[in-house]
Structures are given as structure tokens and as C-alpha cells.
Amino acid sequence: MNRRQALGVVLGGAWATREISAATRPVIASMEIFQVKVNHRGNWVIVRLKTDTGVTGLGEASHGPGDAATIKLIEQLFASLKGRIAFDVEWLHGYADPIVRQQQNTTAASAVSGLEQAMWDIQGKVLGVPCYELFGGALRRDIRHYANINRCTVERTPAGFRASARRAVADGFDAIKLAPFDGIPKPGAAGFQAGVDNGVACIEAVREVLGAKGDLLVDGHDRFDVPTGLELVKRMVPLNLYWLEEVTPPPGLPEIDRAAPMKTAGGELLYGLPAFKQYLQAGSVDIIMPDVKYCGGMLELKKSAAVAEAFGVPVSPHGPASPIGNAAAAHVCASMPNFLILELGYGEVDWRQNLVTPPERFERGVMKLTDKPGLGIELNEAVAAAHRVA
Template structure:
């Protein structure tokens, strides 16, 4: 068996820009992967990078079972992969994920069996995106109550983000250094949401490295009465000095990881002992197998793992297989309300999202990632077709 073709999809979907890879073998077995730079800026660059990597490293009757050899070749001979950032690593992630999917489907086993087998039958999930559609801070408490009523006992949100008229979020500029009221507004938002959902719902706060370390510390100390489960990215994730300063100064657990790439990107973070939870994004850290290696490193340091997930429903399925197979799984990030966003495109025929109940994501035993791409719906979004013989 060898790789026969690659197809890359790129499109707009409800405020994000998913980039999806479809690999097919000469035997007709299809594997799927996603380059998860769907938010922010970078999807177009990742799409072009994915096309270049596929043409350079997947051609010439490549055996898809040799996943480690293929990814090592990309790291060794693309030059930019060593010390590389999100664009190359996102493209590499999509390739690695698709190869894992092909191998699992060929063996007629779920992807989690290639990671050591599943440890659990479903995953507890917290809701992100529950604020979609809110036009002001005043609407946040009711939206939070609705998510809890839908079965979620954990909610994440962004206390410093500004809600725009169309419901999108804008994070603080210039570390909020000149905005005297930014910390006060963040405290008020946390207090309002906590009051709405009561004491038994976990609240997670994504700070998005939005403030200076001193203001972050001041904010975290002020919200101690609200029992926050974790604060995410309280500073830039590669600023270990600031992370250590903040971790020594606040009581909340710290979570970091969506902007770190590969095992090497997490090594110094783990050795700093400044975080409690790591959040590798399987669509930009090197893939699902690379994520499994990172989780094993974190386990040696006694850390929890909560994969970062913010892309299409394909990323939900891939993340579920990852979390099913790691001992130190904490909770799954989940966006249950993408369909509230204007222009949302569902990429799968059978997304897990339709089967989430009471805040629990089911673990399937179907081969591979257990999902089918809706190729008819995506037919207008083909960026490139690449022959790989």
C-alpha cells in the first residue's frame, strides 16, 4: 500500500478558517487531518505549507504505515521544522493525523488503539463558545445559565475580551497597559457569571496573555473568592520568567500549551514547574502521536492534560481519540454552539457534536477517527489536488 493522492480544503466557517487534509492510498483507504490555525491569522499560509510538504515529502510510493519515518523526514529536511512555529507545525500535524487515520482504518481499529488503547468510555467536556450571540456583557449571565441547562458543568470564557456587535471577541491590545478599567471589568464579568451559574460549575478563564504580569497577578488575587478552575495563558507561553513569577503569586492553577510546538516546545515549560495543566493542540503541535508523547512527558511531571481544540468538528473527533488514551486526561475543550455563528460549515457527515449529552463526549469504536468527511458539501472549497505516485 502507498499514498496515492492528497486533497486540501480551505474555507471560511463562522468566524474561523478550517484547513483539512484528505489523504488516499492506492487501495482507496482515506485518512483525515486538520491544520488547526483556523482562528487568528495563518490559515492561508498553513494551506500553502501543507501543499508544499505533501508534494515534497509524500510523493514516490510512500508507505503510510511508516509514520515516524515520514514525520522525521519532514523535521530533518524541511529546515524550518527545527525551532519552527505554528505554520509548518500545523501542516505537519495534518499530515501526521491523516497517516494515523489511514493506519487505524487499514487495521480496522479505532485510532486510540494505536495510542495504547482507551482508558475511558466518554469524556467530560467544558463548554467554550457559550457566549456566541451575546452582544454585551449584560447578556453573558443568561448565556452561561443556558449552557449549564444544556448539561455542561464547566464553562470557559475570556474576561478581558470585548464583545463586538456581531458577537465576535476582540482581545486587549498593548497588554492593556493604559486601560485603567480593564482589570475591574474582568473582575465584574467573572463575578456576574459565577453568580448566574452558582458554586458547583467550574469556571475556566482564558487570559490570552492579554495583561502585564503585574496586572495579571492583581486580577487573579481579586477573583480568588470565585474559585476558578484554571487560568489559561496568563502571560506569553514562552516567557518562563513571567510564568514562574505569576505561578508563585496566585492560587489558581495555570494552563498553557496551544502556542507551543512539539516535544521540544514543552520541555522547558515542564522543567520550570510553573504550570498545572498543559494544553497541546493536536492540530499545530505535530499531530496526535506527537501529542501522545507530550502527554507522557507531562505525566512524568505529575501534570494534567487538556487538549486545546478550536477548529472544525474533525478536530473534535481527533481530540476525543487522544484523550481516551492518555492516563492524565483532565477535561475536554468543546465548542457546542458553532451553529450559532453566521456562515458555519459542518465538515462531517457524522460529527460527534450531535451525540454529546449532559456534557459528555462519547468514545466510538469505529475504525480510524470514526468520522466521514462531507465531500459533497466541501466540493467548492478544494484548494489543491496533488498526485502522490
């Protein structure tokens, strides 16, 4: 008898033998993957797990560096997950952790995160409770979102961003993010300054649409070095930003943060609690942005928020995602004491809300979580099939 079995005997045997009643013993039996075509920015990769009694759970593994590699890894991880129960989230993390750490990209992190979310959806359904009840209960069920208009704006000019911002405002959003420096040359290269000037003009155009009271968020997508980043900070001051995100690669962020009079945000690609601790200890940003698709899933999102809570730092999960990844993040946000605002990849496709049933809905930028079990949504297979990646 090992130590854990001995302790199980002391506790009446329940721990050692896992005496979970058949009705609530969700054995993972099969998996389907749906690859949905979105736009030039990427697809949505949806995982659906099924138990031996037919309970299904959804998760999202989109926006890794390549769908094929992500899907291959999901299939590999599933081979070991099959036959386990859907409560075995920590087991999955421990199993996948060395694989994630071995990689220099988000492929494995996306794969494990997608499977993990689906496990929580199953747990909620089997227990008859919404996922937020499994993460400490809801402090709020109204989840405020900002509209990230970056992915839907093809014309990278003030007119292009103005048009996207007008749509978002007409749809009720009062917080908008853009990243208008994508594609500019490196600092010092020809065309850099013109690219920055165009980006600043795009931000000014969105501020005009939002009015003085709207919340304006700017993402630098780490296109700057520290000296040019500090110049950008100065130019952003009159625009009264809600936050300034990832102006430089991580090593430069503490210096940007110290100089910036506005709030700073970042950390969307971080995986693992030591990474969050290090990022926070360095004073990188004022607000951290774990992504439920990259950080390891819903439990890791909650844990990284707890690390931030210890530093007195608010959390605003990153997440251009499908309605499935959005729902997974929203359920954790409901239970987070230090939750600030959640990201929505706005306006990418006009059938977005119908990818799930009931359809995804926002009222004045707020998603209202229901008391339906699990994530509270099902995949609309007809819509997924209509937009299947060929």
C-alpha cells in the first residue's frame, strides 16, 4: 500500500478508490475536432469530447501557429486522456506540461487548453451546474467585453478603423481596441516613422468615434523598441487610453510601464504560473491578460488570476476566440475577484453568433451568463459544417 492509498483508507476509502457514482463518473470515450474557416487571420479549432454515456463538452484550441500541428497534438493527447474521467484536469496538466515546455510556440498550449475546457463543460453538465459554480461561484454574471476591431479591419487606415469602430459602437460597445502598427517596418528602418504616424492617426479616428467617454485600448503588438516605445507613450497621453498593451517585447515592458502615465497591459502568450510570477515581479504591466486558449485552460486562467491577485493586479483575459473560447473565459471571469474586462474578436464573420446554440449575445457590450449547466452552449453543427475548412 502506498502513501496515497493509506491516506485513502483513513479517509474511508473514497480517495483511493474514487467511488464516484456511475451517473457522475464521466469517462471520456471519444472526440471530434471541428476546423471552422473564419478569415485571413486564422480559423477556429473546436474540440468536442464525449463520455461513454453521451455527455459532450466543448473547448477551443484556435490561433496556434498552425492548425495542423495543433490538431495532431490534440489527437496525441486524447489518446492518453481516453478512458480517464473528465475531472482529471490536473492529471492532464501534469501530463502535457513537459510537452508544452519543450515547444517554443503555443501549439501544445492551445491543444491542452482546448481539451481542458471541454473537460470542464462535461463536469458542469454531469453535476448540473454552470462552470462558474465550479470556480468559486459567480461574483457577477454580466461580463463586460471590449470590441477588438483589429481582426475585422482590412483597410489599415484611419477611414478603415473608423468604419469598424462605428459598427462596434452601433452594436452597443463602449470599449474598443485596435493594433494599428501591424506590418510597420522595424524601428530605424525606412517607413517606420510613416507607419507610426498612420497608426496614431488610426487611433485618433477611433477616439473620435468613441467620444471622450468611451474606453480606448491600444495594442502595440511589440513592434517598438524602448526608445521608440517611449515616444509612442508621449503621443498617446492626449488620447486618454484605457490601456496601452505590449509596446515592446517583454524585456522592455517594465521601462515602458514606469514611464507610462496610462495603465499598461500584456501577457497574452504566457503559460505556467512561474511565467506569470516572473512577469508580475518584473513590473511588466498594470493589468495581465492570460488567454484561456494559451495558458492551459480554465483552471490555469483562474490560477494565473490568483497569482495576479497576490500582486494586487487586475486581470483582463486576452481572447479573440470563437463563441466557445469566449464562453470558457467568461465563466472563469465570473468567479474572478480581480476581473476587469474581457476581449471579443469583434466583427470577423457575420454568422459568428450562430456557431452556438443558444446564439451568442451582447447587450451594450455585456454577455449575460445563464444558469445552464457547463458552458451553457452547444455547437451548431450545421453552421460549423457550412464553414468547414476544406
